[in-house]
Amino acid sequence: MMDGIQPIEMARLQAILGQHLPVFTIKKPVYQTVMLRSLQQVWTRNHTHLLDVGGGTGVIAEAMARLLPVQSVTAIDLVDRFCPTLTVPARAYDGRNIPYADGAFDAATLNNVMHHVPVAARQELMREIRRAVTGPLYIKDHLSTGVLDNLRLTLLDAWGNIPFGGMVSAHYLPRAEWEMLAAGAGYTIGAVAPSAAYRTGPAALAFPNRLEITMRLDPA
Numbered sequence: 001m002m003d004g005i006q007p008i009e010m011a012r013l014q015a016i017l018g019q020h021l022p023v024f025t026i027k028k029p030v031y032q033t034v035m036l037r038s039l040q041q042v043w044t045r046n047h048t049h050l051l052d053v054g055g056g057t058g059v060i061a062e063a064m065a066r067l068l069p070v071q072s073v074t075a076i077d078l079v080d081r082f083c084p085t086l087t088v089p090a091r092a093y094d095g096r097n098i099p100y101a102d103g104a105f106d107a108a109t110l111n112n113v114m115h116h117v118p119v120a121a122r123q124e125l126m127r128e129i130r131r132a133v134t135g136p137l138y139i140k141d142h143l144s145t146g147v148l149d150n151l152r153l154t155l156l157d158a159w160g161n162i163p164f165g166g167m168v169s170a171h172y173l174p175r176a177e178w179e180m181l182a183a184g185a186g187y188t189i190g191a192v193a194p195s196a197a198y199r200t201g202p203a204a205l206a207f208p209n210r211l212e213i214t215m216r217l218d219p220a
Helices: 010-018 030-042 059-067 119-132 147-164 175-184 201-206
Strands: 047-053 070-077 090-092 107-111 137-142 187-192 212-219
Touching (some): 010 030, 030 187, 030 212, 047 059, 059 070, 119 137, 119 175
Parallel strands (some): 047 070, 047 107, 107 137
Antiparallel strands (some): 137 212, 187 212
16 A cells, blocks of 8 residues: 555545435445455555546546545446536446547556456457556456356346446456456556455355455556
8 A cells, every 4th residue: 555545434435425326325335445445555656647447337436536546537438327426527438449548547447347348358448448548557356266256256246236237247357367468458467455355244255255356457
């Protein structure tokens, strides 16, 4: 974690999310808090312009703009289901061509996105991010070791995404695929966050926290 950065407080994150999604005025954002804290663990510096690819409703982009060391955040996604109350810029795009100039951003994030991208399109997406972004790519996603993990993750995605209109169709990546994607787009895996407690008790037994991974890819 960068020196001087305080861990994200769940109450503060809940207040931010609740401004845009009413469910969070009641529901505590446990998963989202752990996710953003994990991003903190691999964050390298104060970025000027961050691109959040696959931003969904845009609330995580909004939270990153408020809670992480970054001056501005822009969210893009295939479908415009962005909350109308966002203060960060957000726009739909075609899923292939990021609608910004070469090097327009100095960092990017992919938060629980890549496993929803068709396998044949993943390398192209990574190269397009590399074109538009001069610095690191921060990824929060899943790590699968086989068929049983894939089943667990399918259930997790349904649990987490259906209430918000998110994608459910997915193909989960083992470590070797992550390394291949990184190398193919001119990145190296620069840091991986320690395992974090996304779930506790029976939920953690059914869906082990090792299924979650947060990493920073650095330009090679």
